[in-house]
Amino acid sequence: MRAARFVPAIAVATLLIVVSAQSASAFHSGGVAACSGCHTMHVSQDGRVGMHWTPGGNPYLLKYGNATDTCVRCHYFRGEFSNGNGYGPGGDFYWLTRTFTWTTAWGTTESSSGASHGHNVANRVFGVTADPVLTHAPGGDFLSSSLGCTSCHDPHGNANFRMLYDSTLGPAYVGDTRYAFTADAPLATGNAGTTLVGGGNNETDARHTVYKDGVDEWCANCHPAMHETGGSRFTHPTGVMLGSAIADNYNRYVSTDNPDGGQPTTSYAGLVPFEAVQIDLATINAASATAGPGADDEVMCLTCHRAHASPFADAGRWDFAATYLARDSHPQAGDAGASAQDVANSYYGRSFGANQRSLCNKCHAKDYADEPLVAQHSKPRDEWPDDPSGTGQGR
Ligand code: HEC
Ligand code: HEC
Ligand code: HEC
Ligand code: HEC
Ligand code: HEC
Ligand code: HEC
Numbered sequence: 001m002r003a004a005r006f007v008p009a010i011a012v013a014t015l016l017i018v019v020s021a022q023s024a025s026a027f028h029s030g031g032v033a034a035c036s037g038c039h040t041m042h043v044s045q046d047g048r049v050g051m052h053w054t055p056g057g058n059p060y061l062l063k064y065g066n067a068t069d070t071c072v073r074c075h076y077f078r079g080e081f082s083n084g085n086g087y088g089p090g091g092d093f094y095w096l097t098r099t100f101t102w103t104t105a106w107g108t109t110e111s112s113s114g115a116s117h118g119h120n121v122a123n124r125v126f127g128v129t130a131d132p133v134l135t136h137a138p139g140g141d142f143l144s145s146s147l148g149c150t151s152c153h154d155p156h157g158n159a160n161f162r163m164l165y166d167s168t169l170g171p172a173y174v175g176d177t178r179y180a181f182t183a184d185a186p187l188a189t190g191n192a193g194t195t196l197v198g199g200g201n202n203e204t205d206a207r208h209t210v211y212k213d214g215v216d217e218w219c220a221n222c223h224p225a226m227h228e229t230g231g232s233r234f235t236h237p238t239g240v241m242l243g244s245a246i247a248d249n250y251n252r253y254v255s256t257d258n259p260d261g262g263q264p265t266t267s268y269a270g271l272v273p274f275e276a277v278q279i280d281l282a283t284i285n286a287a288s289a290t291a292g293p294g295a296d297d298e299v300m301c302l303t304c305h306r307a308h309a310s311p312f313a314d315a316g317r318w319d320f321a322a323t324y325l326a327r328d329s330h331p332q333a334g335d336a337g338a339s340a341q342d343v344a345n346s347y348y349g350r351s352f353g354a355n356q357r358s359l360c361n362k363c364h365a366k367d368y369a370d371e372p373l374v375a376q377h378s379k380p381r382d383e384w385p386d387d388p389s390g391t392g393q394g395r
Contacts, residue, residue: 068123068148079195084345087202088195091306118309139225160185183217251292267292
């Protein structure tokens with residue numbers, strides 16, 4: 001594909017310029033950055049006319065094809081479009097360009113399509129197009145054809161967490177309209193900057209976004225019907241308290257093999273975050289936030305999803321279709337479309353034991369026949385239920 005060969009060339013050139021300038025001051029500075037970072041008035045500088053100019057011109061006098069192209073020109077080496085090496089809380093949009101295909105044990109071909117891996121922010125730099133399956137936001141009406149970085153982030157900055165749009169001004173939409181947001185930006189703090197693996201701002205179980213409140217309502221600006229309102233119980237509860245039993249499971253759960261060994265002070269899992277409603281955002285150290293939840297903390301959209309994209313369908317933080325994460329998650333060694341680096345990056349460098357099941361169990365502890373696995377181990381072998389996978393791996 002042409003775009004794929006074209007990208008490494010700019011990647012190298014721009015990387016050289018920007019890495020050397022990395023210690024220089026921040027760009028957005030929490031407000032409007034230098035206009036010329038994103039706009040061009042005459043498409044001419046130093047007598048070189050037409051640099052980056054799209055035939056017919058770019059909308060809004062932007063320097064590159066569209067708003068997303070303009071953002072991506074700086075952000076592709078900061079973790080937002082970085083070959084899967086972006087270990088940011090939001091996730092790396094690179095996964096939108098990767099489709100993984102494999103043959104199951106019973107001979108059928110399955111795949112996990114790039115477009116299903118998250119929010120398809122259309123841009124020319126990486127050849128991303130609008131989602132071919134979802135024409136609008138599920139549970140809402142925001143058109144996929146209008147979705148880009150500036151559907152969520154205000155390019156001219158504001159004081160909100162990550163410059164996210166709020167109820168005072170919604171994002172630019174079709175034509176010259178704006179899409180109205182009813183809910184304000186979430187209250188949160190945490191790691192951003194360059195979130196590449198090994199870059200010092202990558203997400204780990206200790207360093208991550210600390211979410212306090214408002215994620216569900218904010219996502220529901222575009223996905224209103226996905227948000228449980230009035231206790232309808234037809235969608236997974238969000239913005240509801242964990243309660244003491246679920247908080248206790250979370251704190252004790254280390255893995256399928258060790259569902260009881262955890263401590264509340266160190267039990268936080270970066271792959272299964274929650275809203276810490278009592279936290280003081282002004283004093284919390286988000287670079288070392290290892291404490292698990294209390295009973296009044298809440299499950300929310302980003303407990304299970306990434307805000308940008310992930311290697312898995314539905315922007316899952318883990319592969320929702322896997323029984324055993326190590327054996328069944330895709331990308332997997334041998335999948336068409338998956339490199340070894342993709343596999344290593346898929347869980348931000350983590351690996352799991354052979355018995356590890358879905359991370360829903362961090363809260364629900366239903367690893368094996370409605371019980372934690374070790375509860376089975378403590379029984380005589382002939383009282384174990386049959387292993388549903390037939391592989392013996394469940395034991
Ligand atoms: C980080 C990139 C970025 C920077 C910096 C930036 N803009 Fe923009 N601007 C955009 C994008 C993208 C749009 C297109 C609308 C959208 O997607 O929100 C836009 C649209 C506009 C518009 C038309 C729509 C509107 O919001 O009124 C004006 C006027 C504008 N910018 C002026 C400015 C000025 C003046 C500055 C400097 C003080 C500036 N911009 C800095 C990215 C930027
Ligand atoms: C000229 C390069 C450049 C462009 C163009 C650019 N950014 Fe950035 N962006 C940066 C840098 C550098 C940082 C990290 C420091 C900072 O926050 O300014 C950053 C940080 C951010 C952050 C995190 C802010 C935080 O809370 O720490 C967001 C969100 C963001 N950019 C969105 C955008 C969007 C959306 C666009 C396109 C409209 C865009 N950027 C265009 C350079 C750029
Ligand atoms: C500005 C509107 C907007 C906001 C805000 C928004 N989304 Fe979306 N979302 C969309 C659109 C449009 C689609 C369908 C197009 C696509 O998937 O690329 C979508 C698709 C999705 C998908 C399915 C992805 C796929 O391809 O299967 C998930 C999951 C999702 N959103 C979760 C979230 C979460 C979680 C939040 C809050 C952090 C959120 N969204 C905020 C507009 C939005
Ligand atoms: C559907 C809404 C949505 C879209 C589209 C979106 N973002 Fe974000 N972005 C978010 C949210 C929400 C966060 C906070 C994620 C968290 O902390 O869990 C975020 C976080 C970030 C950060 C901080 C680092 C990180 O990984 O958390 C940067 C930088 C950023 N976005 C840039 C971009 C750029 C560039 C684009 C387009 C290529 C983009 N975003 C598109 C919602 C969005
Ligand atoms: C407990 C985990 C969990 C929570 C919390 C959660 N989701 Fe999901 N979400 C999933 C799973 C799993 C799927 C895959 C489809 C399914 O199981 O229905 C999914 C699918 C989706 C889709 C894609 C639907 C489609 O038609 O393709 C969207 C959009 C979405 N979720 C948005 C949200 C939003 C917005 C929130 C918060 C209000 C949220 N989710 C909270 C687990 C969760
Ligand atoms: C951060 C903790 C957390 C995670 C992770 C989590 N849940 Fe839940 N789940 C909850 C809470 C809290 C409730 C509400 C409990 C209550 O009302 O008693 C709940 C309720 C449920 C219910 C009952 C809903 C009803 O209407 O009765 C089901 C089913 C469920 N979760 C499945 C899942 C699945 C499947 C996953 C993984 C995709 C998952 N959960 C991940 C916290 C979580």
